[in-house]
Amino acid sequence: MLSPVIAAPPASLAPEPPAAPSGRRPIVTVVAIQFASCMGFFAVMAHLVAHLRHDLGLLAGTVGLILGVRVGLQFALLLPVGAVTDLLGARRTGAVACALRALGFVLLGAAEGVGALLGAAVALAAGGALYNPAAQSLLAGVSPALRSRGFAAYVVAQHIATVLGPPLGLALLSLGPGFPALTGTAAALWTVGGVLFLLLPRPAREPAGAGLRGILTGVGMVLRDRRFLLFALMTAPTTLLANHIMTAVPLLGFTSGAATLCFCVLAAVAAAAQPFVAAARRGERPWVLRLGLLCAAAAFFVLAPLDGTQTGPLMLAAVLNGVANGLIQPAIFQRAARHAPADRFGSYYGVLAFCAGMFSFAGELVVGRLFDLGPAAATAALIGVGVFAVAAAIGTRAP
Numbered sequence: 001m002l003s004p005v006i007a008a009p010p011a012s013l014a015p016e017p018p019a020a021p022s023g024r025r026p027i028v029t030v031v032a033i034q035f036a037s038c039m040g041f042f043a044v045m046a047h048l049v050a051h052l053r054h055d056l057g058l059l060a061g062t063v064g065l066i067l068g069v070r071v072g073l074q075f076a077l078l079l080p081v082g083a084v085t086d087l088l089g090a091r092r093t094g095a096v097a098c099a100l101r102a103l104g105f106v107l108l109g110a111a112e113g114v115g116a117l118l119g120a121a122v123a124l125a126a127g128g129a130l131y132n133p134a135a136q137s138l139l140a141g142v143s144p145a146l147r148s149r150g151f152a153a154y155v156v157a158q159h160i161a162t163v164l165g166p167p168l169g170l171a172l173l174s175l176g177p178g179f180p181a182l183t184g185t186a187a188a189l190w191t192v193g194g195v196l197f198l199l200l201p202r203p204a205r206e207p208a209g210a211g212l213r214g215i216l217t218g219v220g221m222v223l224r225d226r227r228f229l230l231f232a233l234m235t236a237p238t239t240l241l242a243n244h245i246m247t248a249v250p251l252l253g254f255t256s257g258a259a260t261l262c263f264c265v266l267a268a269v270a271a272a273a274q275p276f277v278a279a280a281r282r283g284e285r286p287w288v289l290r291l292g293l294l295c296a297a298a299a300f301f302v303l304a305p306l307d308g309t310q311t312g313p314l315m316l317a318a319v320l321n322g323v324a325n326g327l328i329q330p331a332i333f334q335r336a337a338r339h340a341p342a343d344r345f346g347s348y349y350g351v352l353a354f355c356a357g358m359f360s361f362a363g364e365l366v367v368g369r370l371f372d373l374g375p376a377a378a379t380a381a382l383i384g385v386g387v388f389a390v391a392a393a394i395g396t397r398a399p
Contacts, residue, residue: 023142027150029200030138033193035157037098037131040186042165043172044105051179052117062114070121070128075357077129082350083218085133086343090141091200093346094134098194100127102187109183127190132353133346134197140337140345147337148281151330152274159267166260218347228339228348232355234395235289237388238328239356240363241296244385245303245321247364251371251378253308262318269322274330283330284338290393292327295320297389304382307375324389363388 052063085093104123111117139150172182223229245266249259277283299320302313332352340348363385370381 023146026138026142026200027146027153029196030135030150031153031157033094033098033196034135034154035161036189036196037101037193038158038161039165039168040105040189041101042162043169044108044182044186046166047169047173047179047182048108055179056112058114066114066117066121069118070125072361073122073125074128075354075361077126078133078350078357079219079354080350081129082133082222082346082348082353083216085130085137085346085350086218089203090134090137090346091197091202093130094138094197095194097127097130097134098190098197100124100130102190102194103127105183105187105190109180109187133349136333136349137345138200140333140340140349141342144281144338148278148283148330148334151283151333152278155326155329156271156274159271162267163264218344219351221344222347222351225348228336229351231335231339231396232352234392235332235352236355236359237363237385237392238293238296238332239353239360240385241293241300241321241389242325242328243360244364244367245299245317247368248300248303248382249314252303252306254306254311254314255308258311258314262314265315265318266322266325269319270326270329273323273326277327277330281334283334285331286396288327289331289335289396292324292331293389293393293396295327296324297386297393299324300382300386300389304379304386 049063049067052058052066053060058066088096100123104120104127107116107120107123111120135154136151139147139154142150168185169182172185173179175181177184246263249262250256254262277288282288299317302317302320306313306317336348336352337345367381367385370377
């Protein structure tokens, strides 16, 4: 990283003392929560648009509004929610997050009108904003030696669920109740996650209750940390780089089969990269993030000229994007965990995720508009996304 952003760790990291066995319990619990919750989430989200469009007969603009409210509100809430996690504690925040997500999926399965669907979107957004700071705060609190392996398992669980969730959703849709059976199962999985959060041991010192002043203090502390704020701004494109390929591939005209294969390859590569990143705590090295950003840039440069018929280059882009995701996600987590004070990880994560989320939200709108203007504009849009990745790699270079 740039030394003004966050000082790079030394070339040879000092060995950590052996971690206490009790440090493994939060990791195992968080990984189990991640797998259950992601299975429920991706099982529903893979089939949500089809349900809204074909089962409920909503216009495309209305579908976009519902999806946009969930994504935009979740990203917007990340700024204060990180500080709320520090004040409430990760254990309680995670339980509330899972309860809100479970409620959101129940509402989603029962909703038939736009108002009820928007209510479900709000509940899902609030739960999603609370979940990631809570889960990652628990991982950040273990010793660095365990933290690397723990976060690697967390990412692997996410990508396995990404692959297994949509087929689970398809199977549940074939049952009599259809979409309500799917959303009910997702709600049950998130409820399991909430119970697992509550089963974690209470911290030795319970955090104080969250008040507005405490939230503002947490956010203000991060905003005054200029090195970290610059790092957050430099890495803001990372969420767009991770997610936009899922939008771009169908819009380029690839078939559902090709798109599904692309996403499965991407997830498998990202998961396979985790043992490499976790070994010797490589995720803390500045070159890991830079390499991930350059692989993301290469993936979009490969995608840019495609027209929906070249499966070979599409698979190359999937591999490159998988490597990028596998390197970037743990690298950013490790850098934030090393930099943030022990009791303020949630605040730091909230600012980091807010910047990335807002950039992604705006970027998706702009790129979507460019795709509507024709093939040349679509190609320029994907090249532009790649250029953002190169700029981020340059902006986070080590001295």
